[in-house]
Amino acid sequence: MNEAILIAILVTVVGAATPILLAGLGELVVEKAGVLNLGVEGMMLVGAVTGFAVTTMTGATFIGIVAAGLAGAGASMIFGFLTLTLTANQVATGLALTIFGVGLSSLIGAGFVGQTVTVIGPLFPPALAEHEHLRILFGYDPVVYFSFAMTLVVAWFLRRTRAGLILRAVGENDASAHSIGYSVIGVRYMAVAFGGAMAGIGGCYYSLFLTPMWAERLTAGRGWIALALVVFAAWKPMRLLAGAYLFGVVMTLELHAKAAGFEYVPPEFLAAMPYLATIVVLALISLRKSVGAQAPACLGKPFKPST
Template sequence: MSSAVLISIAMTVVGAATPILLAALGELVVEKSGVLNLGLEGMMLIGAVTAFAVTYSTGSAPLGLIAAMAASAAASMIFGFLTLTLTANQVATGLALTIFGIGLSSLIGQGFVGRTVDALHRTFPAALAEHPVWRLIFGHSPLVYISLVMTALVAWFLTRSRAGLILRAIGESDEAAHSIGYSVIGVRYLAVAFGGAMAGLGGSYYSLVLTPMWADRLTAGRGWIALALVVFASWRPLRLLAGAYLFGAVMTFELHAKAAGVSFLAPEFLAMLPYLATIVVLTVISVAPAGGRLAAPACLGKPFRATG
């Protein structure tokens, strides 16, 4: 196999991994605060259609990215109000948010089906971005580099910053954090908003980079993979990075196997490989004697009601 082919495969892996890494980073912060938001798929779709619509209408991809983050953060605030203020069931509300996002993106995207925008490809000059070898480092869209920077920032935030330690404390023992004066609901609202913004950024990658056109349900269930990835990574940002690229490699195998005309595996089986890998990983973690479940925040998914 030539070096050009290997570089092409590596580029594809990066492209497949980036959106789920962005969305999963936001969800990791949300879950570290003790909130379980299963609406990731819906928020990614809202971000994807908003980014495309704004970019198509204004011709500005940066404006499209900002709008995607704002729209998904706003959608996450619906979830936040229902679960944090009204203490609704987080699982049911998250699933409702996904259904809402799917429907809303289909409605908004009706007028954009089949239309295209200029892809958000290069960050560096063409001499580097299109070089046969250096393009592996310099040939990606800005969102790829943003995802790597955000991984480092989230890791630093959760382990080194005072605010991150407060957020983790709230996720581990909300009553104790409340008793010493921390605003549990306020911190969780901020975490949920951040998770929504990151989901919107991940969704925008599909409509502005991977396939710079609008099609219904463009994310194709990748939000569920991002949710599973948080568990796979045991709620650790650097493991999340490795896991995202591992899942990206699985997705890339599917694409290259189809392109190569692999006949001994049915196309339907290849299409389900990323989701099959998700199920296998979660099964292994759940049966392991000291699996990733032990790293889950103690208050994850539990409603908080201030008692004093």
């Protein structure tokens, strides 16, 4: 395997890891607040189609990305209203959100199928971004660097800030947080909106940078991988970063094995690898009984404040 191929693989890994890292970070914050939103896939699709549509119409990638974030947050507010205000079952509502997102994105995207879009290039000047070796570090679009920055921001927010402390408290013991006087529902709404925005931005990474075009079910189940990543990362942002890149490698190997004419295993099996890896990882984690790796105690439980 020569050097050029290796560099090409590395660059593809970054591309594959970025959207699931973004969506995973959002879901991590949501789950830390004690909410299980299984609608990541749906929110990513809504973000993907919105980002594509807005960028096509305005010609400005940045506006498209912001719109994708807003659209994801908007979709998450449907979930928020049903589960937080109406205390509906979070699992069922999350699944419904995914189905809704698939349908809505297909509807919105019907007029955009087959179109292409021009988006902004790498963040750094060509001397760095197109350099034979340095492009490993500098050859990416701004969203990639945004995902790294957000990893650090989320880690810092949860560990170091008072707002992060309150968010974790809400996820660990909602009744206590309420009795101390924090707005459990308010904190959870904000967390869910953040999760939606991050999923939306993660979703538009497919339609704007990876493909770049719109097709139905463009995210192809990556939202589920992002969900699994959160558990894999034991709700720790830095571990989520590592996990996203690990899955990025698995997903990329499939592509490159196909391209290299690797025929010993059926391509369907290779395509299933990331999902198989997800199941294996989740099974292994559930076997491990370490205190540090425990889910937030109130994860998925509806909260009804006493009045």
